[in-house]
Amino acid sequence: MTLPIHEALPALKNALAAREAAVLVAPPGAGKTTAVPLVLLDESWAAGGKIVMLEPRRLAARAAAARMAQTLGESVGDTVGFRVRLQSKVSARTRIEVVTEGVFTRMILDDPGLDGVAAVIFDEFHERSLDADLGLALARDAQGLVREDLKLLVMSATLDGARISALLDDAPIVESQGRMFPVDTRYLGRDERQRLEERAVRAIERALVEETGSLLVFLPGQGEIRRTETLLRERLRRSDVDLAPLYGALDPAEQDRAVAPAGPGRRKVVLATSIAETSLTIEGVRVVVDCGLARVPRFDPASGLTRLETVRVSRAAADQRRGRAGRTEPGVCYRLWDEPETRALPAFARPEILEADLSRLALDLARWGARDASGLAFLDAPPSAAFSEARNLLNRLQALDGQGGLTAHGKALSDMPLAPRLAHMVVRAAASGQARRGAEIAAVLSEQGLGGRDVDLRHRLEGFGRDRSPRARDAHSLAERWARQAGRPSGAIELDDALMLAEAYPERVARARGKPGEYQLAGGRGVYLEPADALARETWLAVGELGGGEARDRVLLAAPLDETALRDAFADRLTAEDRLETGPGGKVRAKRLLKLGRLVVEERLIENPDPALIAGALMEQVRADGLSVLRLGDRAKALLDRVSFLREVDGDPWPDLSEAALVSRLDEWLEPLLFGRSSLSSLDEGALHDALKALVPWDLQRKMDELLPARFEAPTGSTFAIDYAAEGGPRVEVRVGELYGLSEHPSVAGGKVPLTLALLSPAQRPIQITKDLPGFWKGSWREVKVEMKGRYPRHVWPDDPANAAPTTRAKPRGT
Structure with a gap:
């Protein structure tokens, strides 16, 4: 059978005979996967050596090996074999090994010289998996250092050949034109009011009526496949149609049944994920139904979580899917979107190296002897933030030494084909x-x-x-x-099981909080379990798998964790944090917390805490709540008011004793008072006054007493507090009788500022506010005297108060 790729094979053979690398671009259905390795096996440079071909998926690797073995009339494991994660069929006679990309990474790390390998073929490289990018970079490095004779061939249906050619020192590009059979594309539109599964079922029902042959239906994930299968079983009234799910988690035997041709007189509907996008020919399939979506992993370095996101496919992927319909005869592709949307799709999917967790990449590079990726031929460099986070993780796992090389433990990790x-x-x-x-x-x-x-x-x-x-x-x-x-x-x-999980994911140790099923991870994020789940009653969990949204994730796999066992097993990874708490009456207590990340594993009171810690906590209270939490007392408040007034009147050199300034200087005046104390309420008012007064230099204290006395002395000898913070200036409240005989208005600040006098009746009620006492005596006193004499007849109300004797007493009865 002649395939489109056959026309390009002579040019490809010439390119590899002349150069160490080549790029083959061939559209879907050209036959490159099964034809090229068999043709190259007979080249002189391949004599005695193996050809290793990389496939992105296990199913594709097994299928490619089976198809080539069938072409040769042999069994898999003879000339052509395969090696994937859970299976292998190779023998001493095997000369073509089809392997998954991860298997090849293990091969080249174990044997950088690739002894006995003549060529490495990277099939479907346009998918740009992380392992494919790494495999090519390592193979290119090995080729330059120890294997100049090693041939490298990069094959793809949609690849930008010029970029990969430049990466391989301008390797020749060979192109194969044409798909085997034409495919008619029909757009069915996108009705967002309907669930995806309902739209898929309608398209399948239509295709079964309009077309012949079997169907391949592309859906984003297992959930959609199961729901679509359920709907079809309920609604299909045809006995000649077999339903076959196809996704990565299926048993290989079930996958093989899904890709096998339908029986005589029967049709098959294969419900598949992107696993069926490349390197597969399902006999009898001539109709593709494409929902246009795929589920891809996205790594978030900030949270350390890889999430599966449902995204629109690229134009390249849509073309690949469409190509599945034209493998063996003319076909039809139903697309569940409108035609103009195709132009809006990204040309290619973003390479996995730009989206993935790079911890395995960083470990493999360290084993290769590379501290970073800069010295290797990557088509796209790993993002620096994600690569740095990957190295940080390896350091936390004790896999790297101080120079960034592998420790003995890191070598043990690298030897295992695991994350x-x-x-x-x-x-x-x-x-x-x-x-x-x-x-x-x-x-x-x-x-x-x-x-x-x-x-x-x-x-x-x-x-x-x-x-x-x-x-x-x-x-x-x-x-x-x-x-x-x-x-x-x-x-x-x-x-135990939970501690093993915790070893893998220490930041996913979780502690219950709030409602049943609500947990906080050691890394700080909130997660949840369904409240009805038996694990939702556990205080501690070790979480192995999470899924969900960006704000909150659902626990998908976990084990109950014993707190004591956690404390013992993670003793060297727990951090101590001393925390101060304010209890009843404002008393500060010191606690020592043992923490795993953000989670408190143990807490206990510190019997004799460091006095400096307590003092610091008390000062933090003042910083947070202001001076109002201190019992300053009237003397201290008056002192602050006097200094503030002088600073306003005279400016420098009076110190700034505003609240903001005092809070910024707590260590000067408050901290010495706090040693040995556990609460602010125990501070003495007098001590606070003296501490604040000490902030005023001695010479200014004397000057302040001269300029701004704390109290006003009346002619009777009584003294009254002066309120320097009063609106309108310094103010004193005094009974009017104690001012008799005072002919001049009292003032402060060296006579610059008159006192505001609030004159009170014998009952301490205000009768006049004045800044001009002589004017008051001469003016409105006469009316005030009449009113006061009527109310308080036993008190003295002189006609000339400026020259009368001051008094604090009423007249004796009967006078």
Whole structure:
């Protein structure tokens, strides 16, 4: 069978014969995935060597190997084999190995020279996975350092060939034109009032009526697939249609059934995620229904969480999906949006290296001997913030030394084909004699759906243990291999399931707060469980998986955590914080908190706290609430008023004793009074007055007493407090009889400022306010005297008060 790619093969062979690298751009359906490795196997430079081809997904790797083996009339594992995470079929005779991108990363890290490998083919490179970018960078580095003869071929259906060519020293670009069969595109519009599943079902029903053949339906995730399948089973009245879900978490046997052709006289509707977007030919499929959405991981360095977001696909991805309909005959693609929207789609999806958690990348680069990514050929450099956060995580996991190289523990993590957190968990579990259990937890965390969907890790592990499916058996075998890799027991403290989770995700240790099911993580974020969940009654949880929104996440996997066990196992990672609290009566108590991140694990009273800490806390109260929390007393307040008045009248050199100034100088005048005290209420008014007065230099104190006496002495010898803060100037309240005989108005500030006299009746009620006492005696006194004499006949009311004798008493009765 002649494929479109065949026309480009001579040029490709010439390019690789002349150069060490080439770029092949071929549209969907050209046949590059299965034709190119077989053709290159016969090239002279490949004699005696293997060709390793990278695929973005396990299903695609298995399918490509099966198709090539079928072409050769052999079984998988003979000339053509595959290696993916949970499966492998290779033999000593295998010369073409189809591997997932992550497997290749392990291969080249273990053997930088790629001994026995003649060429590495990066298929579907346009998907720009993190592992593909890293694999190409490492292969290019190895090619330049130790393997000049290694051939590199980058293949894609939609790649910008010029950029990758420049990355490979202007490698030649070979293009294959044309899809095998034409595909008619029909736009069905987007009705936002309907759920996605309802719109998908309507399109499927229409396609089954309008077209022949099987259907491939692209949906964003498992949830949409399950709901669409349920709707179809309820509504389809056809007995000749088989429904087949297809997504990454399915057992490989179920995936293989999904991509197998429909039986004679039957049609198939394959409900798939992006797993079916590339490198797959499903026999009999000539209709594609595309919802235009995909679920992609997005890493947030601020929270340390990777979230799955539903996004619009790129134009390149939409073209890839459309191409699935024209693989074996002319096809049709139904798009669940309007045609103008296609032009608004991004040309390509953002490369994963710009969105992902880079901790594994940073660990792999450290193992490669690179402190950062600057010396390697990355098509897009890792973002500095995310890469820095990744290095910080590796430091917290004790995987890096002071120079940024791998520690012994970091080497152990790098040897394991797991995310650094999970590798750290398994190695720590092995040290405590729990390697197998730790490896099983790692399997459940890294393989979606393994062991069921229960939130409780214990139940998930029980389900994993009971599962006898091929996928579960492969996962058990993989866990055994990880457990052997992780090392031997070293007498470390024994870890239970929850503590192992906490080792992987210490910032996800959670403590209950508020309503049932509400928790706070050690990292500070709020998370929740459904209140009806049995785990919602636990005080402490170790959380392994989260999902949800940006503000608050839902706990998807967790285990109950014992507080004492947490304190013992994390003793070296708990931080101590001394905190002061104000109790009844304003008394300050000191507590010592042991914390894991933001969470308090233990708190206790400090019996003999540092006096300086208590003094500092008391001063903080004053800074927060102002001088009103101090019992300053009348003398202290009067002192402040006098200094403030003099500063207003004379300016310098009078000190600023405003509230803001005093609060800024608490350490000068207040702190010495606080040592040995536990509350502000215990401070003596006199001591506060004296401390404030000490802020006024001695010579100014004397001058202040001369210029602004604290009290006014009346002709009777009685003294009265002067209110220097009164509106309108210094003011004194005095009974009018005590001022008889005073012919001049009293003043302060060296005669510059007249006192405001509030003249009172014998009953202490105001009768006149004046700043001109002589004028009062000569003027309105006559009317006041008449009124007062009528009210208070036993008191003296002279006609000439300026020359009368002052008095504090009433006349004797009968006079």
